[in-house]
Amino acid sequence: MRHVEEVMGTVVSIELADDLPPERLVELVGSTCAWLHEVDARFSTYRDDSEVCRFRRGEIALADCSDDFRHVLDRCADLWRDTGGYFDANGGGALDPSGYVKGWSVEVASRRLADAGSIRHYIGAGGDIRMRGSGPGGRPWRVGVRHPWEADQLAWVLSVTDGAVATSGTYERGAHVWNPLTGKPAEGLRSVTVVGPDLAVADAYATAALAMGESGLAWLAQRIDEGYESAAVTDDGRAFTSPGLPTVD
Template structure:
């Protein structure tokens, strides 16, 4: 079963490849969509009544926030330390945990599907992907990584099963990632893709590496030992990938 949902400022595609009754699959999709809309209501930086915006305006204190928001704030603080400050939820000024929230919310969505009985599915939120099991063809899920200059071409095709894929780049949304050291838009890398076991971390690592610029190439290479492989394209067109990248044959 396939479903596309407009939420969190993007289109989220949900593909379920389990041999289960249609009613069960529909209920799973409804649950996931409900969760994603809840995340949007609470974490959106564009909704004045969201929990994040209320915290920004100091209408509520951290102690009064939901357990999910407190978790996100703690995770962002941990990532700030782990990335030497390059993943910074305050890089552009006010609190904006979006670089963690989208990947985290899709990771939770996938976990909810597993709990409901789906072991073969793929959730794609605007290029942040969590895949489990196999596709309907019985093969790993194939994920195309867009060429950063030619929209109708691909730089890599990945074959993933029980993995997450996150891509951060400047070719679609422009200068949306800031180097927190300089306060200026990130420069040096055009596209960063990270593949690993957890989408929340993969998403944050891709954002941090993009903020680092070319220094992110060596930084990401060290994460391969922890199960996070990567593929990058620089602003001048050079391509790099780690040895364990699950490229499709």
């Protein structure tokens, strides 16, 4: 079963490859979409009544926020430390955990689907994708990573059975990632893709490496021991991949 939902300012694609009754698949898709809309309502920086905006204005204290909100802020703090400050939910001057929330919400959605009986599924939200189990026909899921200059071409095709793929780049939205240490737009890398076991972490790592510029290549290499492989393209067109990146020949 396939479904497309507009939520969190992007288009989310959901595909369930499980051998389950059609009505059960519909229920699973519905509960997944409901969760994503709940996250959007709570964490949107564009809705005045969201938990994020209310917290920003001082209308609610951290102790009175939801468990999910406190979890997200704790993980953003952890990632700020782990990335040497390059992943910064406060980098724009006001709290904005969006760089973590999208990947986290999809990761949680995948875990909820698995707990509900869907052990073969795909959830894609922009450049953030979580796959679990095998795809249609029992084959691995295939993920195309867009060429950073040629929109109709692919830089890599990845083969993933159970894992996450996150891509951050400057080729679609321009200079939307900033180097928080300099206060200037990130430069040096045009595209970063990270593959690993947790989408929230992979997404944050891709964003942090892009913010670092070319020094992010060495930093990404150190993430291999954590189970995160990567691919990157520099502003001048050089391509780099880690040894274990699951590419299709």
